Amino acid sequence: RYSTAAAVEEPITPPVQAIYTQHLINGQFVDAASGKTFPTYDPRTEGVIAHVAEGDAEDINRAVAAARKAFDEGPWPKMTPYERSRILLRFADLVEKHNDELAALETWNNGKPYEQSAKSELPMLSRLFHYYAGWADKIHGLTVPGDSNHHIQVLHEPIGVAGQIIPWNFPLIMFAWKVGPALACGNTIVLKTAEQTPLTALYAAKLFHEAGLPPGVLNVISGYGPTAGAALASHMDVDKIAFTGSTETGKVVLELAARSNLKPVTLELGGKSPFIVCEDADVDKAVELAHFALFFNQGQCCCAGSRTYVHERVYDEFIEKSKARAKRRVVGDPFKKGVEQGPQIDSEQFQKVLRYIRSGIESNATLECGGDRFGSKGYFIQPTVFSNVQDDMLIAKDEIFGPVQSILKFKNLDEVIQRANTTRYGLAAGVFTKNIDTANTLSRALRAGTVWVNCFDVFDAAIPFGGYKMSGIGREKGIYSLNNYLQVKAVVTPLKNPAW
Ligand code: TXE
Numbered sequence: 001r002y003s004t005a006a007a008v009e010e011p012i013t014p015p016v017q018a019i020y021t022q023h024l025i026n027g028q029f030v031d032a033a034s035g036k037t038f039p040t041y042d043p044r045t046e047g048v049i050a051h052v053a054e055g056d057a058e059d060i061n062r063a064v065a066a067a068r069k070a071f072d073e074g075p076w077p078k079m080t081p082y083e084r085s086r087i088l089l090r091f092a093d094l095v096e097k098h099n100d101e102l103a104a105l106e107t108w109n110n111g112k113p114y115e116q117s118a119k120s121e122l123p124m125l126s127r128l129f130h131y132y133a134g135w136a137d138k139i140h141g142l143t144v145p146g147d148s149n150h151h152i153q154v155l156h157e158p159i160g161v162a163g164q165i166i167p168w169n170f171p172l173i174m175f176a177w178k179v180g181p182a183l184a185c186g187n188t189i190v191l192k193t194a195e196q197t198p199l200t201a202l203y204a205a206k207l208f209h210e211a212g213l214p215p216g217v218l219n220v221i222s223g224y225g226p227t228a229g230a231a232l233a234s235h236m237d238v239d240k241i242a243f244t245g246s247t248e249t250g251k252v253v254l255e256l257a258a259r260s261n262l263k264p265v266t267l268e269l270g271g272k273s274p275f276i277v278c279e280d281a282d283v284d285k286a287v288e289l290a291h292f293a294l295f296f297n298q299g300q301c302c303c304a305g306s307r308t309y310v311h312e313r314v315y316d317e318f319i320e321k322s323k324a325r326a327k328r329r330v331v332g333d334p335f336k337k338g339v340e341q342g343p344q345i346d347s348e349q350f351q352k353v354l355r356y357i358r359s360g361i362e363s364n365a366t367l368e369c370g371g372d373r374f375g376s377k378g379y380f381i382q383p384t385v386f387s388n389v390q391d392d393m394l395i396a397k398d399e400i401f402g403p404v405q406s407i408l409k410f411k412n413l414d415e416v417i418q419r420a421n422t423t424r425y426g427l428a429a430g431v432f433t434k435n436i437d438t439a440n441t442l443s444r445a446l447r448a449g450t451v452w453v454n455c456f457d458v459f460d461a462a463i464p465f466g467g468y469k470m471s472g473i474g475r476e477k478g479i480y481s482l483n484n485y486l487q488v489k490a491v492v493t494p495l496k497n498p499a500w
Contacts, residue, residue: 007343007375008044013334016104018050021157023059023222026066027215028188033058038224040198043111043332043343043356044378052198055100057231060190063239067161067188070216077158077186081137088133088183090211095126095135098207102200104335106172111201111342111379112297113334116134125176125204128477131461132180139185139354139482142430146492155489158186158240161407161483163232163263165225165253166201168194168345169300169401175201177465179218181481190219190238192229192291194245196345198222225249225411234260242484244268244302246399247425247470252474266484268466269303270399271427274420275305275456276442277408278433286314286432287321287344291405293456294365295329295383295428298344300402302471303428303454307389307396308407309416312450315409318385322407326383329403350379353402360386360395365406391419399425413438417445426468438498449475 022029030053037051053059064345070076075086097100103118104127108270112121118170141154162182166174171193184187193201205220221228233241233256240263243253247269275293277286287396293305309316344350350373365424370384381403389396389406410416420429429448433439434472443451449466454457459465461479466475474484 005335007331007378007380008333008378011042011044012333014104014108014335016101016108017440018105018108018199019051020199020206021050021064023053023055024202024218024220025059025063026070027209027221027481033055033062038174038195038366040109040196041346042108043345046347046378049108050199052222055192055221055228057227060192060225060231060235063190063221064161064232064235066216066219067190068237070214071135071160073187076217078186078213079186081139081186084183084186085133085136087212088129088136088180091208091213092126092129092133094207094211095122095129095204098122098203099464105203106200107334107342109197110168110171111116111334111345113339113342115337116297121170121173122415127460128176128180132184135181135319136184136478139486141488149495151495153491153495157487157489159264159485159487160186160187161237162189163235163238163241164191164193165229165232165243165245165398165491166193169297169302170198170222171197171200172204174244175204175482181476182437182485183218185482185485187240187485188217188406190221190232192221192223193234195222195224198348210413229253230256234255237262238263240264240485242266246270250472264484267472267474268424268476269470269472271302271467272307272309272397272423272425273303273305273400273428273430273448274309274446276416276420276429276432277308277310277314277318278431278435278438279311280434280438281314281432282434283314283317283321287318287325289430289432289454289456291325291329293321294405294452295326295403296457297342298341298381300345300349300401301457303450303457304401304404305428305430306400307420308405309410309420310407310411312411317409319368321441323385324407326385326405327367329383331380341383341403344381346379347402350381353381353400353404356395356398356400356402357384357404360393360404360406361387363390363393363395365389365393365395370403397423413441417442421445421447424470427466427471428452439482
């Protein structure tokens, strides 16, 4: 079934151009201070899309200075919350207007199916900004009673200049999760995109300026982690850093923040989420959901259901059907209608996934289907299913971040709870059962930031998202994200006439 020719013989020409390739600093597109650029690729063809300004410490300095000035001198933090809300809403409207260009650019640079970009992720982007626009004028402090005769106010103020470092698997959604709450609270931002996917954040930030965002409030720098990213995390004039990426790099960011100015850090890191199929499950539905939980976005999701635990009573049927489903998965040009799976993001991730597949084979897991690249060009990988996976195998412990499903067998609930929790991660979990008691037991026992019961990857703007254990620190989205971007100030004043 798998072709040996190029996976995409004649790539569909994306209906968009990569126009914005410079840094966006203080409302202007500018070259890197060094004049350097780096190529950004089309993962379908391995060809270059464009050359993009390559940021380093000097560009970060310039961007932080612009953000600092915009914060200290305003007008952004001093605008009325309603004015800020209006700008967020205007941006959300512009996203809707430019839906198809943004979606095409996202797919071109990332490789995800165009239908997913255009019909799911772009609407989610504008929805998220509507949500945070709604918060902008509802953020307020408290007055509290004290033991003595004082008037005590608790003010909620913006934290200042926020540094934000995002990954490549959902470039625009990650932009939204970071930028939405930070702007709603009145902060200014320096955002560093992932080196693999610099294009859509620049386009979106341009739209933000069209929506009326003052210069310097949102600055976007393209560049690599150890140079631009590290300069941002260790900058003395950055008041907060938010990061999404690998656990390994998350530790580096935390250390850089600690060694510089102790800026508070939020981290959204890797995962190895269990997806538990109970004995009462409707097997066909469970197979489809487990397939989606793992293979969605080429398997490049931090919360991917990458340990599929199946009760022994339904295990054999589940394996056969999962294998058949994976074989039916449509791989190809992500711009083509009906394609479910595009290429992995880059050569590094592609090689990493293939190494894990080899490790699965060598550790004697049963390779049910897939197991190799798809085609001979582009970073495509065959949808791969392993059964007979044991907890101590590398493919059951490490984040593979690719289209590789690992299926494990279990006998009873106590056992599966203990096994599901035996991981250094704790980002998400899936539970598939018709029994309400089983659902309640599992959702309370699993040590994970999200438990999806009979569903998976539901990402409403209002639902908090984040990890236990080494999956991160803090929560994004919902009301919880606001606290990441606020300072709390107590103001205490004596009361002249305590009797009143
Ligand atoms: O991640 P990195 P990579 C996982 C996934 C993947 C692995 C490696 O398992 O296979 O991480 O991917 C910036 N200081 N996830 O190498 O390095 C970098 O430029 C400051 C899970 O892409 O964490 C990019 O902007 N910043 C994840 C961002 O960190 C640094 C999504 C992420 O890159 C830096 C992506 C440094 N020293 C990968 N080094 C998720 N949680 O969704 C790199 N960066």
